[in-house]
Amino acid sequence: MTSSLATRARKKADEYRPADTDTDTDAGADTDAGADADPRALRKQVRSLNEQITAMEAAFREAMPEGTSSARLIRDALTCIGGTPELARCDAQTVVGALMTCAQLGLRPGVPGLNHAWLIPDVNPLTGQYEATLLIGYRGYIELAYRHPDVKAISTRTVYSKDEFFSEFVVENGQCRDRLVHRPSMDDDRGRPSKYYAVAQLDGGVVVTEHWSQQRMEQHRDKYARRTNGQITGPWITHFEQMARKTMIRGPLVKDLPISADLGVALAVDDGVREDPDPKADPVEVTIRRTVDQAQPNGDAPAASTAEEARS
DSSP, X not given: OOHXXXXXHHHTGGGTSOOOOOTTTOTTSOOOHHHHHOHHHXXXXXXXXXXXXXXXXXXXXXXXXXXXXXXXXXXXXXXXXXXXXXXXXXXXXXXXXXXXXXXXXXXXXXXXXXXXXXXXXXXXXXTOOEEEEEEEOHHHHHHHXXXXXXXXXXXXXXXXXTSXXXXXXXXXXXXXXXXXXXXXXXXXXXXXXXXXXXXXXXXXXXXXXXXXXXXXXXXXXXXXXXXXXXXXXXXXXXXXXXXXXXXHHHTTGGGGSOOXXXXXXXXXXXXXXXXXOOTTSOTTTTEEOOSSSTTOOOOOOOOGGGHHHXXX
């Protein structure tokens, strides 16, 4: 989208902003410690946010690809908020904005069986206010990668210490190709994770692979993971394997893939806060990423209240 189109989109954004509500029920309003601790106040905020999301159905429908359902998106959103009620303390516009990006990309948020994307309540370090951050899961990336016609197959997996695994780069008859063999152990206990890999088959039979050792993945985590008071926190602690599998796709493998338009958007907005829910807005232009390193691969984990459900 050009700058002029983005400007016009922002001017029209008020048409799509969640309606203002009273301070004690506004999902995006600042609340004191007593209100935050009051479950009745939180229930009011949840109801208010649910009503605002439901009222946005026409805008979601306008943004969604053909063949997708705005009613289903709203059901997913309400389920997501039910599992993570702390989202109701976020600026409502950022919650709706994250959902609008899901609508534009055709992803389903907060569905554990799909692991497309998650809405995470996070604190803006500049204002101290809660905002909704959109995290795209590794299966969301797989879904978007398939939208390029040259991507015929793509997968990411974990190798355990009792598995058999090797990878090689072969040049035969003037042609170059990657070769990867992974034979999972048949033991009930396959050992500890030792490697992670991603593999894709492209049009014409070309196969590209990437793999990292457990040590390299831990070094990557230590460099990029979020920290609180100097300690690593968040999905790298609670969902290391999902983080690692996502990293293999959006980090090394994606450099060798033809990238669909939707995958390009996802790479730009992942782990970001969308400030403008206008369905006509370019999500890349209206999303801010507040991470210290803007290029870091990001988490695949849901909020803590849905963490166990999200394991795959």
